[in-house]
Amino acid sequence: MKILIPGLTMTIPLTVIAFSIAMVIAVITALIQYANVPILKQLARFYIWVIRGTPLLVQLYVVFFGLPSIGFRVAAFPSAVAVFAVNEGAYCAETMRAAIESVPAGQLEAGFCVGMNYPQIMMRIVLPQAFRTAFPPLFNSLIGMVKDTSLAANITVAEMFFATQRIAGRTYQFMALYLELAFIYLMFSTVLTRVQAYGEKRLNSYGGNKS
Amino acid sequence: MSVLEIRNLHKGFGSLVVLDGVDLSVEKGDVVTILGPSGSGKTTLLRCINFLETADSGTMIFDETSYDLARMTRADKSRIRMRTGFVFQNYNLFRNKTALQNVTEGLIVARKMEKKKADEIGMRMLAKVGMAERADYYPSQLSGGQQQRVAIARALASDPEIIYFDEPTSALDPELISEVLAVMRNLAEEGMTMIVVTHEMGFAKNVSSKSIFMEGGKIVEQGPSKEFFTNPRMERTREFLRMEEDRETASSLNAGKNS
Ligand SMILES: Nc1ncnc2c1ncn2[C@@H]1O[C@H](COP(=O)(O)OP(=O)(O)OP(=O)(O)O)[C@@H](O)[C@H]1O
Ligand SMILES: [Mg+2]
Numbered sequence: 001m002k003i004l005i006p007g008l009t010m011t012i013p014l015t016v017i018a019f020s021i022a023m024v025i026a027v028i029t030a031l032i033q034y035a036n037v038p039i040l041k042q043l044a045r046f047y048i049w050v051i052r053g054t055p056l057l058v059q060l061y062v063v064f065f066g067l068p069s070i071g072f073r074v075a076a077f078p079s080a081v082a083v084f085a086v087n088e089g090a091y092c093a094e095t096m097r098a099a100i101e102s103v104p105a106g107q108l109e110a111g112f113c114v115g116m117n118y119p120q121i122m123m124r125i126v127l128p129q130a131f132r133t134a135f136p137p138l139f140n141s142l143i144g145m146v147k148d149t150s151l152a153a154n155i156t157v158a159e160m161f162f163a164t165q166r167i168a169g170r171t172y173q174f175m176a177l178y179l180e181l182a183f184i185y186l187m188f189s190t191v192l193t194r195v196q197a198y199g200e201k202r203l204n205s206y207g208g209n210k211s
Numbered sequence: 212m213s214v215l216e217i218r219n220l221h222k223g224f225g226s227l228v229v230l231d232g233v234d235l236s237v238e239k240g241d242v243v244t245i246l247g248p249s250g251s252g253k254t255t256l257l258r259c260i261n262f263l264e265t266a267d268s269g270t271m272i273f274d275e276t277s278y279d280l281a282r283m284t285r286a287d288k289s290r291i292r293m294r295t296g297f298v299f300q301n302y303n304l305f306r307n308k309t310a311l312q313n314v315t316e317g318l319i320v321a322r323k324m325e326k327k328k329a330d331e332i333g334m335r336m337l338a339k340v341g342m343a344e345r346a347d348y349y350p351s352q353l354s355g356g357q358q359q360r361v362a363i364a365r366a367l368a369s370d371p372e373i374i375y376f377d378e379p380t381s382a383l384d385p386e387l388i389s390e391v392l393a394v395m396r397n398l399a400e401e402g403m404t405m406i407v408v409t410h411e412m413g414f415a416k417n418v419s420s421k422s423i424f425m426e427g428g429k430i431v432e433q434g435p436s437k438e439f440f441t442n443p444r445m446e447r448t449r450e451f452l453r454m455e456e457d458r459e460t461a462s463s464l465n466a467g468k469n470s
Contacts, residue, residue, distance in 0.1 A: 104303075106299060106301060106303035107303065107305060107306065109263050109299070109303065110297075110299065110303040110304070110305065110365075111305070111316075112262075112263065112288075112292065113261060113263075113292055113295075113296070113297035113366075114292070114293075114316060114317025114321060114365065114368075114369065115289050115290075115292045115293035115317050115321035115322065115369070116316070116317060116320050116321045117285070117289060117321075120320050120321070124316070124320060125305050125307065125308075125316075128307045129306055129307050132307070
């Protein structure tokens with residue numbers, strides 16, 4: 001119980017908030033690349049290059065320990081939210097970009113032919129189809145992120161792993177506690193996997209991705 | 212009065228010249244078929260006059276206004292597209308929308324029509340192409356012929372001045388072709404103005420009022436369909452028509468063998 005509570009009050013909110021922000025970043029970054037917006041596109045590529053090319057743990061350290069040393073102090077939880085959002089955003093941006101590119105050009109052209117403009121077609125035709133394609137890989141990212149939040153313990157966020165370490169330090173029941181912790185992560189993942197399966201079934205029931 | 216006039220349309224891709232000075236005039240109620248061998252520029256012609264490709268040069272006269280096809284503003288494109296329809300070879304129905312939503316999407320989003328009114332029009336258009344019972348089906352749940360009929364309903368929804376068809380039956384299994392041709396024939400009889408790129412000689416000969424033969428990005432011959440088919444003037448046209456005839460005979464023989 002002492003482990004589960006920080007799971008509910010820290011791990012889950014951290015995941016939900018950071019992943020939501022990550023999705024916004026991902027969609028915007030993917031659209032900028034798809035629409036070939038000059039300058040912004042180069043920025044997007046740069047962002048993805050840097051984030052994917054450096055370890056998550058290092059990114060956490062840069063923000064939480066690095067920034068205060070040059071005068072920007074950010075509390076642990078918001079630091080973790082920011083790093084996870086920016087990190088996950090870069091990976092999901094690539095997923096979204098691939099999904100958007102997989103929507104046939106004919107969908108866009110058909111939209112133009114009925115008089116719709118580019119933003120209307122993106123919002124109503126292309127993005128909904130891209131989300132359907134991207135749904136499984138995005139969900140995999142989400143499940144991965146739940147587990148990655150344990151890294152936030154390194155910057156003193158009192159999530160599950162952090163709490164377990166504290167208790168283990170007092171009681172020395174390492175095996176029992178870490179197994180319990182692993183089990184709780186497993187339960188979180190299991191629930192999400194179920195949700196994913198249900199979501200995929202719902203999406204397929206209205207037409208799937210057959211052309 | 213002509214609905215649409217195209218003057219001296221040029222289009223190339225890189226060094227490849229695809230349209231080499233095409234002139235075209237379509238009167239109200241005309242059904243114009245465009246024939247020609249593969250690669251002659253038929254699709255490109257339709258795409259240029261609906262701005263899916265930008266022409267290198269050329270003039271379009273639509274609704275008594277003259278436009279430079281190489282320099283269309285976004286607003287002009289959108290305004291003209293709302294008054295024309297386009298039917299693609301591979302239907303291009305919106306895959307995340309039902310048959311009815313496919314038809315109403317342009318009305319609701321581009322023309323800001325009230326949903327109730329759009330649905331009413333949508334159902335009327337679906338009924339017209341014999342697809343009213345399938346209004347709530349998604350494209351993936353429809354056969355090719357059914358999808359193409361929905362696509363025609365979508366093109367009809369905006370009450371267009373003219374509809375462009377790019378080989379509307381070419382992607383269809385032989386047994387589904389006739390249901391789409393029947394819909395198009397009905398439209399022709401109702402006086403809809405259409406430009407149809409097709410290899411269906413029967414449609415060209417019996418339904419269309421005017422036929423055009425294109426080759427190498429140029430119009431080789433055009434005329435009223437009756438004359439065009441009974442008495443083509445150019446040797447190249449005669450040769451092409453003979454070849455198409457052979458092709459149709461061969462495919463009908465094949466069909467006979469399979470059944
Ligand atoms: N986007 C493009 N980029 C480069 N070349 C193109 C492009 N679109 C068409 N072409 C070329 O232009 C020429 C004319 O093509 P188009 O599709 O207009 O012919 P078509 O008459 O419709 O032929 P088909 O009967 O096979 O449909 C072809 O040589 C084609 O390869
Ligand atoms: Mg073509």
